[in-house]
Amino acid sequence: xxxxxxxxxxxxxxxxxxxxxxxxxxxxxxxxxxxxxxxxxxxxxxxxxxxxxxxxxxxxxxxxxxxxxxxxxxxxxxxxxxxxxxxxxxxxxxxxxxxxxxxxxxxxxxxxxxxxxxxxxxxxxxxxxxxxxxxxxxxxxxxxxxxxxxxxxxxxxxxxxxxxxxxxxxxxxxxxxxxxxxxxxxxxxxxxxxxxxxxxxxxxxxxxxxxxxxxxxxxxxxxxxxxxxxxxxxxxxxxxxxxxxxxxxxxxxxxxxxxxxxxxxxxxx
Numbered sequence: 001x002x003x004x005x006x007x008x009x010x011x012x013x014x015x016x017x018x019x020x021x022x023x024x025x026x027x028x029x030x031x032x033x034x035x036x037x038x039x040x041x042x043x044x045x046x047x048x049x050x051x052x053x054x055x056x057x058x059x060x061x062x063x064x065x066x067x068x069x070x071x072x073x074x075x076x077x078x079x080x081x082x083x084x085x086x087x088x089x090x091x092x093x094x095x096x097x098x099x100x101x102x103x104x105x106x107x108x109x110x111x112x113x114x115x116x117x118x119x120x121x122x123x124x125x126x127x128x129x130x131x132x133x134x135x136x137x138x139x140x141x142x143x144x145x146x147x148x149x150x151x152x153x154x155x156x157x158x159x160x161x162x163x164x165x166x167x168x169x170x171x172x173x174x175x176x177x178x179x180x181x182x183x184x185x186x187x188x189x190x191x192x193x194x195x196x197x198x199x200x201x202x203x204x205x206x207x208x209x210x211x212x213x214x215x216x217x218x219x220x221x222x223x224x225x226x227x228x229x230x231x232x233x234x235x236x237x238x239x240x241x242x243x244x245x246x247x248x249x250x251x252x253x254x255x256x257x258x259x260x261x262x263x264x265x266x267x268x269x
Contacts, residue, residue: 033244037063041075041087044068045209049114049229049265050088052251052258060245069233072100079234080104086246088113091227105235109247112228114265120220122199123201126157128219133179135198138190143168146185149201150174152222204264228268 038057042050047068054064067084069075075087076098090098092108099106125131137158139149147168153159160176161169171183181198184190190200191212204214232251237243249255253269259265 009242028067035085035240036061037065038085038242039065039067039083040088040120040246041067041069041078041084043072043075043089044070045205046089046114046229046265048259048263051139052255053246053252056249056252056254057245060249062242062245076102076104076106076232079106079232085237085242086231086233088231088250089230090227090232093226095232100152106232107235107238108230108232109238109243111251112225112230112268113250114259115225115228115268116203116205116218116264117225117266118148118201118203118222118224119214120156120199120201121217122195122197122219123169123217124198125196125219128158131158131179131199131219133181135181136184136196137181138186138197138200138202139171139183140201141185143170145203146170152201152220156220206264208262208264213262215249223266229265 040050047066050066050068053088054066057064067075069078069082069089072090072094075084075089076095078084078131079087080102092112095106095108098104120128122131124135137153139153147166150159150169150171150173155217158179158181159174162173162175164173166173171185174183176237180217184197188206188210190197191202191207191210194200199219202214207214231246233243233246256267256269259267
């Protein structure tokens, strides 16, 4: 009889424990769903984008903190370890590479939000065909962006690259230079000294971060939609109400109006 009573008590205790566990889980899920503060990470180049939806979120009742990082990996590290709820600063190829290398499960919510562009700029001409012969063409310093710059110059008929297919093209791969340009690799200082160049190639967001309006002296624009920036979260949070609210806020008219073209970004929503 005592054994039977003990078994009954054990069963009751187990059921109570399971019920408490389920209750705790439900309470945790409820807390997550009813999140009232959101922390959104960004880079120094993309601060205006991260700020664009803050007012709309605050009108929904959220307290919003925007954290700015100087390193391009830290916003993903902070997102993965939980000190950020979302981040807005990266394109999908960067995110995919980070996930592959770090074993994380970061996703980009739809739609993608903002795009930037590369452009050919000149203070000496209003059209590509009016560029004078000779002088300096300012191109990127790093190998990857330099290769892209050279392919863009070729697409405009300003140079011809070797027919040999390469992963990365260098200045040595220019086989025809009919305008006798000198190609100089440089950092952001070329944005500030455009009068010293026949033309330069720059990216709109980095020009804006250097204090230069990327809509001025623009002869040709190159846009790659695969490099559009979007709001990123951990995959486990994709169905939460707060994630849906973030996207509603950051695709609002207020968000679009909050970002001036001089920042080097164009809305995709």
